[in-house]
Amino acid sequence: MTTEELKNLKPDTIVDARGTACPGPLLAAKKGIGDINSGQIMEIYSSDEGTKVDIPKWCQKMTHEFLGIVEEDSYSRLFLRKA
Amino acid sequence: MTMSKEFEDQLKELQARVNKLESGTKDQLSMVVFSGNLDKILAAMIIATGAAAYDMKVKLFFTFWATAALRDPKKKGKGKNFMEKMFGMMLPKGTGKVKLSNMNMCGMGTSMIKSIMKKHKVASLEEMFKTAAEIGVEINICEMSMNLMGFKKEEMIDYPNMTVCGVATFLSDAQESKVQLFI
Numbered sequence: 301m302t303t304e305e306l307k308n309l310k311p312d313t314i315v316d317a318r319g320t321a322c323p324g325p326l327l328a329a330k331k332g333i334g335d336i337n338s339g340q341i342m343e344i345y346s347s348d349e350g351t352k353v354d355i356p357k358w359c360q361k362m363t364h365e366f367l368g369i370v371e372e373d374s375y376s377r378l379f380l381r382k383a
Numbered sequence: 384m385t386m387s388k389e390f391e392d393q394l395k396e397l398q399a400r401v402n403k404l405e406s407g408t409k410d411q412l413s414m415v416v417f418s419g420n421l422d423k424i425l426a427a428m429i430i431a432t433g434a435a436a437y438d439m440k441v442k443l444f445f446t447f448w449a450t451a452a453l454r455d456p457k458k459k460g461k462g463k464n465f466m467e468k469m470f471g472m473m474l475p476k477g478t479g480k481v482k483l484s485n486m487n488m489c490g491m492g493t494s495m496i497k498s499i500m501k502k503h504k505v506a507s508l509e510e511m512f513k514t515a516a517e518i519g520v521e522i523n524i525c526e527m528s529m530n531l532m533g534f535k536k537e538e539m540i541d542y543p544n545m546t547v548c549g550v551a552t553f554l555s556d557a558q559e560s561k562v563q564l565f566i
Contacts, residue, residue: 318401319504320504321503321504321505321506322429323429323433323436323506324434324504324506325430326433326436327432327433327436327514327518329436330435330436330438330518358436358437361437361438362437362438
């Protein structure tokens with residue numbers, strides 16, 4: 301997905317993991333994914349650089365569809381669709 | 384279509400072998416936590432909670448120096464002999480008292496790393512154990528280590544999935560785990 305498409309997405313849940321370090325964002329993602337149904341979209345805010353590598357790997361393992369990343373000034377927004 | 388008897392037998396044998404391979408290992412992490420240092424136990428707990436977030440079943444086997452970190456500073460073990468009391472006094476009582484494996488510098492390094500961890504928003508050991516409990520990480524404590532150091536069950540932390548056991552438990556867990564680690 302392009303950055304524009306991602307910005308226009310309406311996520312079903314937003315998980316704010318800014319200000320936590322590894323494995324905080326991963327644990328927050330694991331918690332958040334329980335709140336949505338299959339096919340719904342989750343957005344994760346993270347200020348931890350490693351999350352951008354970790355979350356796509358986690359999605360692959362859990363068979364969620366990783367949609368992409370939007371960079372903001374001091375954090376990243378990661379989008380995924382639940383399997 | 385009729386299959387030759389020989390081919391049918393080979394197929395059956397292959398199916399049996401595939402079944403055996405598939406049922407052999409689970410999506411599970413078994414880890415021996417041996418060291419009683421702040422840094423090493425922190426690494427163990429980060430890997431453990433991370434694996435649980437990966438939907439892996441996680442089983443930690445606390446042995447030797449690491450068992451001291453599982454003591455609750457507010458609790459007291461009863462009926463200890465002189466040696467056991469000495470050991471109890473010399474070993475760190477709980478996660479709050481464990482030291483760095485390097486650069487401890489009489490405790491200065493440990494308090495420095497703790498303040499840096501806070502600054503970088505890295506969870507403290509206490510928080511990591513709380514998260515681990517919530518996410519279902521199992522802790523097994525080596526009974527022999529507890530006996531050696533004179534620790535009693537009643538002085539260990541309150542943790543939902545905690546069992547005192549022996550090496551056989553670790554081995555049977557490790558045998559069926561895809562990932563095994565020793566820290």
